[in-house]
Amino acid sequence: MLNNQTSLTLSPYIELYDAVVPKDNFLRQMKELIDFSFVEEELKEKYCLDNGRNAEPPIRMFKYLLLKQIYDLSDADLVERARFDLSFKYFLDMTPEAPVIHSSSLTKFRRLRLFDKDLMDILVQKTVELALELNLLSSTTLIVDATHTSSRFHSKSPAEYLQDKSKSLRKAVYRHQETIKEQFPSKPNTKNVEEEMMYTKELIRTIQRQPTLSDIPAIKEKINVVNEVMEDIDEEKSYSSDPEARKGHKSQDYSFFGYKTHLAMSDERIITAAVVTTGEKSDANYFQELVETSRKNGMEVDTVIGDKAYSGKNNLQYSQKNDLRLVAKLHPVISSGTREEDDNFEFNKDADMYACPAGHLAYRKKMEKRYSTTQNPQLKYFFDVGKCKKCSLRKGCYKEGAKTKSYSVTIKSSEHLEQEAFQNTKEFKALSKKRYKVEAKNAELKQRHGYGRANTSGLFGMKMQGAATIFVANIKRIFKLMNEKK
Structure with a gap:
């Protein structure tokens, strides 16, 4: 049964908090700045209101989980530290002499009370709302990226x-x-x-x-x-490696086994949206969700900065439709093609045909069918193979015995042409320099908050870890911005 009497009870030792928990203590600042009543509102349907014994207040249980993430403690060590650390007890709304919970209660709370809750969206939304209330978030620019987290077992059983x-x-x-x-x-x-x-x-x-x-x-x-x-x-009950972790690739030569967190961050370095997925998921597929969630959370967005993974045709079309400037370079295959610089096939605008390095003009062209709707169409130009067989430049250009010789050119879509023009402007180049901020944020999450390695197995556990980590990172950033304004 949910007990509504969650306020601090009277204690003859209550003044100890003022003596030993300083005003600049992070937990004290977080407790005094944030109204955690939203936790009870989100979880009230998980509790019976009029039957059974009183449950530990959900706000306190949630705070235990935050402490676990902040200080990287096992459940047992967390409870033990809460027994004697007065900054923990103050944050948990407990009197100095109050008993602590049993560590098994945390496991039950995670698995029974939070299992079907999208904690990530709830916590990110609350921090964005807080930043807006304090006038700390005024930019209209989002920076998007994805960071990887290795599985707890890291490909080990x-x-x-x-x-x-x-x-x-x-x-x-x-x-x-x-x-x-x-x-x-x-x-x-x-x-x-x-x-x-x-x-x-x-x-x-x-x-x-x-x-x-x-x-x-x-x-x-x-x-x-x-x-x-x-x-x-x-x-x-799994005697193999993390069953939900997947292999992803950071480059052609570097792969990881685990999960991805797709992030959107404001120019003030406050994370405004996040999605946790398995490691193999494509960054580009979560672009639209990150933008829409950021807007739902209260941020106005007119510019989005990302790497070339986000410059796909679908995202370009979405950006145009939603009045967004997408500062993401086109993939080199689209912007430059796959031809070598010295192939020397040149377009003759008068003949409306390509000429080969020897100067022979193509005699016909046709539109090439593509098997994927995401691929741009191609024009294929055909050359007289009889001339190719006798040409002095045929080595490396004509394959001996081939019955045809052709040269294909990808036709850029209107979206790609517009983006190519935009990425050559001074404005694009200036905005793209801000992308380092999200890379620095990824490094902060991993190095300062232990986000480089999952602390449990399974996607649900990863989402829990991500929600708590991003919530704490955002709160710390808000405190820093508040201090800078003083």
Whole structure:
């Protein structure tokens, strides 16, 4: 049952917060700036209002998840820290002496209360609304990009991932008592996850038989992380690599195994829309959704900056229809073609035909059928193969024994011609220089917020991580902009 009495109860120790939680503490600033009542409004249908025992307030449970993301803690370590860290208790709307939840409650909250909620849209919308209320978001320019997150198992099986974590635990123990390795169980010789879990459980039991070791914070945290990994593996019932992660490509030579987050960011570096997908999804397919979500969240948009992945014909047409300037270079295949610079086939405007390097003119042309509706049509020009066989320049131009010789030219659409003209302007070149901002934001998410690696398996877990990460990143950016205005 949902308990509506979520306000801070009276306590003789309440003044401790003013003494030990300073005004510039990030959690204090976030608590005082943000009204989290939207969480209860979004989740109220997940609770019974008049039956059963009182549930832990959903706002507090949600704040626990934010703390987990901000400080990169396991559920058990998060709850333990909330027990004695007064900045945590202040943020959680708890009295200093109040008891904390059991760590299993967080798992249930994630899987039962948040499972079918689009938390990403909810949290991004709230931060954009806050930025608008504080007059911190005034630009009409969006910068779009996608960043990748490696799977938790990073192409490894859960058994291999668990091996890495147990190895990290052993190293932490050896720093304090290396002789204990003689008491450790024998390592399994196979990569069977069940055997690895049995070994790891026995390893933990061995360590815990010596309280002087298992109570050391560095070792205790490693044990909690390993236990959480085993719980996740057991919950997933999947003894292979992350079942929903997919292989994506950052370049021809570099691939990753995991997920993608498609981002739209304002000129003030506030993320205004985000979509989490599996790793193989194309960036271009989420362009329109990012723009429309940003507008729905309250931002006015007249310019969108992106790389060449976003300059497809569909996005060009969408931009024209919606009065957007799309600052994205055309793909070289479209803007320059695939011909070598020295092929020397030249167009004779008087004859309306192409001439070959030897000066022979094509004798006919025809429109070439394309098998894909997304491909521009081509004109194919035909040359007299009899002349080609005798030509002194035939090497590299005419294939011996070929019965025909042709030269094809892609016809650019009106959208491509207009975009090509736009990308040659000073305005385009000046605007395109702003694209570095979204690349810097991607680096910030990964390096400062741990977004380079998924902290759980599955698309739902990745969406949860993305929602919390982007919410925190936006709040920190809002604080920085507020300080700059003072």
